[in-house]
Amino acid sequence: EVQLLESGGGLVQPGGSLRLSCGASGFTFNNCPMGWVRQAPGKGLEWVSSINGAGTNTYYSDSVKGRFTISRDNSRNTLFLQMNSLRADDTALYYCAKSRHSNSWYEGEWGQGTLVIVSS
Amino acid sequence: EIVLTQSPATLSLSPGERATLSCRASQSVGVSLAWYQQKPGQAPRLLIYDASNRATGIPARFSGSGSGTDFSLTISSLDPEDFAFYYCLQRKSWPPTFGGGTNVEIK
Numbered sequence: 001e002v003q004l005l006e007s008g009g010g011l012v013q014p015g016g017s018l019r020l021s022c023g024a025s026g027f028t029f030n031n032c033p034m035g036w037v038r039q040a041p042g043k044g045l046e047w048v049s050s051i052n053g054a055g056t057n058t059y060y061s062d063s064v065k066g067r068f069t070i071s072r073d074n075s076r077n078t079l080f081l082q083m084n085s086l087r088a089d090d091t092a093l094y095y096c097a098k099s100r101h102s103n104s105w106y107e108g109e110w111g112q113g114t115l116v117i118v119s120s
Numbered sequence: 121e122i123v124l125t126q127s128p129a130t131l132s133l134s135p136g137e138r139a140t141l142s143c144r145a146s147q148s149v150g151v152s153l154a155w156y157q158q159k160p161g162q163a164p165r166l167l168i169y170d171a172s173n174r175a176t177g178i179p180a181r182f183s184g185s186g187s188g189t190d191f192s193l194t195i196s197s198l199d200p201e202d203f204a205f206y207y208c209l210q211r212k213s214w215p216p217t218f219g220g221g222t223n224v225e226i227k
Contacts, residue, residue, distance in 0.1 A: 110163035
């Protein structure tokens with residue numbers, strides 16, 4: 001059974017930093033593209049970032065480019081999102097998502113999310 | 121970036137009725153489109169990928185169609201558990217983008 005467990009969310013002041021983690025199990029982690037999708041309170045889904053299985057190719061939305069960094073540790077089956085220069089509009093539930101298949105980028109399975117609140 | 125427009129924003133139907141949801145893209149995405157279901161307090165669930173392929177474990181009452189810029193998700197007979205939000209996602213080009221969602225609510 002695929003399991004994705006996010007952690008690292010919390011309350012942070014504007015301009016601060018957080019590092020999200022997503023522990024994965026139940027599949028061959030280093031074969032799978034992974035990513036982060038967020039959802040602001042009461043709003044729709046917004047793609048944030050994706051990374052390929054080897055960790056060599058990364059992609060970002062314009063809204064987070066230059067502030068967020070996605071990475072992975074395939075030896076620990078863990079995905080990360082380093083978030084710097086946080087702003088109020090980064091407040092959201094952040095989901096970790098696994099690709100549907102090693103050759104697909106569709107977000108196939110999702111964790112339950114970790115909440116990030118940016119507020120003074 | 122490609123903009124996805126979903127309609128209607130809200131669909132009010134009764135159990136057993138047929139639901140048809142629309143997703144229109146600002147430029148062609150071929151068949152690189154997926155549909156997700158999200159219930160309150162839950163993570164999204166993949167229903168359809170590549171416009172018309174059901175994901176593993178998805179009931180046959182869910183079907184997807186379309187290509188290019190116009191896509192539909194049809195639920196042939198609404199089950200009480202189908203009342204939820206539905207989102208489309210294009211994966212034709214970076215950045216991937218979601219539609220604004222359709223809320224299928226009980227009439």
